[in-house]
Amino acid sequence: MNFLEKRIAKDGIVKPGNVLKVDSFLNHQMDIALMEEIGREFHRRFADQPITKVLTIEASGIGIACFVAKEFGVPMVFAKKSKSINIEGEMYIAEVESFTHKNKNQIIVSKKFLGSEDHLLIIDDFLANGCALQGLISIAEEAGASVEGLGIVIEKGFQIGGRVIRNLGYRLESLAIVDAMDPETGTITFREQ
Amino acid sequence: MNFLEKRIAKDGIVKPGNVLKVDSFLNHQMDIALMEEIGREFHRRFADQPITKVLTIEASGIGIACFVAKEFGVPMVFAKKSKSINIEGEMYIAEVESFTHKNKNQIIVSKKFLGSEDHLLIIDDFLANGCALQGLISIAEEAGASVEGLGIVIEKGFQIGGRVIRNLGYRLESLAIVDAMDPETGTITFREQ
Numbered sequence: 001m002n003f004l005e006k007r008i009a010k011d012g013i014v015k016p017g018n019v020l021k022v023d024s025f026l027n028h029q030m031d032i033a034l035m036e037e038i039g040r041e042f043h044r045r046f047a048d049q050p051i052t053k054v055l056t057i058e059a060s061g062i063g064i065a066c067f068v069a070k071e072f073g074v075p076m077v078f079a080k081k082s083k084s085i086n087i088e089g090e091m092y093i094a095e096v097e098s099f100t101h102k103n104k105n106q107i108i109v110s111k112k113f114l115g116s117e118d119h120l121l122i123i124d125d126f127l128a129n130g131c132a133l134q135g136l137i138s139i140a141e142e143a144g145a146s147v148e149g150l151g152i153v154i155e156k157g158f159q160i161g162g163r164v165i166r167n168l169g170y171r172l173e174s175l176a177i178v179d180a181m182d183p184e185t186g187t188i189t190f191r192e193q
Numbered sequence: 194m195n196f197l198e199k200r201i202a203k204d205g206i207v208k209p210g211n212v213l214k215v216d217s218f219l220n221h222q223m224d225i226a227l228m229e230e231i232g233r234e235f236h237r238r239f240a241d242q243p244i245t246k247v248l249t250i251e252a253s254g255i256g257i258a259c260f261v262a263k264e265f266g267v268p269m270v271f272a273k274k275s276k277s278i279n280i281e282g283e284m285y286i287a288e289v290e291s292f293t294h295k296n297k298n299q300i301i302v303s304k305k306f307l308g309s310e311d312h313l314l315i316i317d318d319f320l321a322n323g324c325a326l327q328g329l330i331s332i333a334e335e336a337g338a339s340v341e342g343l344g345i346v347i348e349k350g351f352q353i354g355g356r357v358i359r360n361l362g363y364r365l366e367s368l369a370i371v372d373a374m375d376p377e378t379g380t381i382t383f384r385e386q
Contacts, residue, residue, distance in 0.1 A: 029306040030269045032262045059251035066256045069225045076223045113222040
């Protein structure tokens with residue numbers, strides 16, 4: 001097991017309905033030393049790519065993406081989930097369905113911050129059905145930017161998102177892929193990578 | 194002018210309605226080197242306090258709070274804006290009105306992550322009417338935690354929030370306090386601190 005799988009096995013909590021709670025270290029309370037290690041690991045995996053910006057989506061992707069961007073020495077841009085009165089003018093827009101919140105959101109990125117000169121590393125904490133990632137890819141494509149890779153902290157391997165994104169030809173790296181979870185025993189089965 | 198005031202003067206954009214856009218470096222695209230400098234500056238200002246956790250609110254507070262927490266070597270906890278199905282059980286709850294989005298949200302923090310043993314530094318990007326900060330303070334008080342300080346990146350000095358929080362007796366440090374903005378000329382007047 002790598003450092004992340006070990007941490008998930010230790011502190012992740014399996015709940016009925018294929019819910020994996022990692023809120024003690026990843027997406028409510030954040031263990032900053034772990035975030036830094038995640039940042040270094042994604043940098044190691046995508047160091048061969050000419051990344052100019054890290055792109056993520058609010059809210060729980062932001063902390064992780066910050067530390068990835070720090071390693072690459074590039075800015076981080078996060079897509080916002082609803083139109084704010086502070087964002088006016090030209091925007092890239094995509095429609096995204098949320099598994100967690102059971103609703104639909106528009107996600108938006110100002111056109112000022114993404115363009116055809118950009119080489120993007122897209123980062124998020126979870127990958128399940130892939131809707132959020134597809135929204136971010138759609139925004140990158142609208143901007144004419146190159147998606148050099150996608151980095152996910154935890155992929156739910158028993159849901160369709162990972163397969164869809166890889167079948168589209170993208171280089172997707174997940175630090176942990178959960179193939180099965182048992183809410184009775186709390187056992188988490190990781191895919192060998 | 195300090196490093197942040199200089200950056201705001203250079204890249205901030207004044208819009209009618211007392212809107213200050215800093216989305217090119219602070220709350221949509223994030224300049225990570227600036228975030229790190231903000232983290233170091235808040236650590237310098239609150240180094241005399243026995244901080245055990247940094248508390249913020251999603252979304253744009255998260256990146257800043259991460260780098261503050263990194264300097265203190267403590268976890269960061271962010272309040273969430275709506276009930277997620279992934280958060281169950283006991284929660285601290287406060288009601289918060291958003292100036293930016295012109296709506297009301299419940300903000301929540303799991304009781305697992307804040308308790309009477311905690312000494313908190315509360316961090317946010319903007320302070321205007323102070324509703325978000327008061328919500329976070331209310332959650333800290335419900336937890337019985339000590340609020341050792343509040344760190345704000347940009348305070349709108351012509352709005353009431355800063356005065357309210359300081360009058361409540363809290364130690365509030367704002368890296369930049371904007372006393373006036375002129376959308377015609379783009380001039381931003383900072384308070385001498």
